[in-house]
Amino acid sequence: MIPIVPLGADGRPKSASRAGAFAAPGLLHLAALPPLTLYIHFPWCVRKCPYCDFNSHEHPGTSADLPEAAYLEALTHDLQAALPLVWGRRVHAVFIGGGTPSLLSVAGVDTLLGTVRALLPLEPDAEITLEANPGTLEAGKFAGFRQAGVTRLSIGVQSFDGQALVALGRIHDPNEALRAVEDAQRSFENVNLDLMYALPNQSLEAMRRDLQTALAFAPAHLSVYHLTIEPNTVFAKYPPRLPADDSAAAMQEEVEGLTRAAGYGQYEISAYAQPGRQSRHNLNYWNFGDYLGIGAGAHSKLSFPERIVRQARLRQPAAYLERAGQGRSLLAEESEVSVRDLPFEFMLNALRLVEGVPLARFAERTGLASAAIQAKLDEASSLGLLECDAQRIRPTERGRRFLNDLQVLFLPDE
Ligand code: SF4
Incomplete structure (x- = not known):
């Protein structure tokens, strides 16, 4: 990585001049810029799960205590500062991920999408996904999200098994998971369910039950992840007893067989979709498309005619909010992808596609x-x-x- 634009000593956004620097002659020659999507990160969760290495921070108290208004203002400032880098480009999909963005109020999501539409040219049929966790949803919230303009809901079910949910440190129980899916499907046609397998002490039979429960809802999309132990997580410090590698491989085969039999096409290592229901944001990401990431800890990959740039926002919500409140830059890192690293970066994504x-x-x-x-x-x-x-x-x-x-x-x- 080659750092190209040192951040100013005053930390103030220099977006227009940065855009100018990115337009200067470089080593690449892109005939056309790739499709662009927008990722919005919401960094809080009710509780930190022991396996999670995402930029998610436990928020003590209820969702009413979240600094929602301040965070929405910070996102607006973040997006405005980034606009010169994506000037004139249409946005194909928006993904509001986390953390637990379903902790946002319906009015908050409405305001956020209003800001996005006012500042960026969205394709008329842009897919707008919001991640939701069971256990964070009051009745009627999904219908409100749909009315606010969300078109796709991604629910972090992980398992329908009570013991597995306890082992994963999730805040919801099986009934809340079932209710969340039913509620979601009342308001949304396009629903993704996130499941995990190779869970602590999980048998092949238990994994099959989980998947069959999910398939019985016929969701438009399923994401089925192998639980992995990531550094700097509670599970890395206190490793649970996980199924052996050959058992996990048998589970993966079972996932592929059951989803295929139910009419789902596997298009990525962990992603299965009904025809035409692939996640547009994720598909663009794996195709080495561009994404502008705003919010605490969000990452961006942006192409210019002669270079490709990566950015990361400040990870800590408190620092992100404080800097935004002062009208300063929210970037923690910014660098140009070197010609040497480009083949690996491209393949890291593209080879995940079936x-x-x-x-x-x-x-x-x-x-x-x-x-x-x-x-x-x-x-x-x-x-x-x-x-x-x-x-x-x-x-x-x-x-x-x-x-x-x-x-x-x-x-x-x-
Ligand atoms: S709910 Fe999701 S983002 Fe939040 S801590 Fe758990 S795994 Fe991480």
């Missing part, structure tokens, strides 16, 4: 010729991890199973 990507997308999104990765494509193919022809790059089944081994082949040479 159908891979057209080969031409590499040049389109990185500004580099595909010859830059030909030797690595050949190596991955010879190891049986990748299928590649003049049209398409696609991970094989083996490549999906050993995704890390496949991705690291594209790391820059020493």
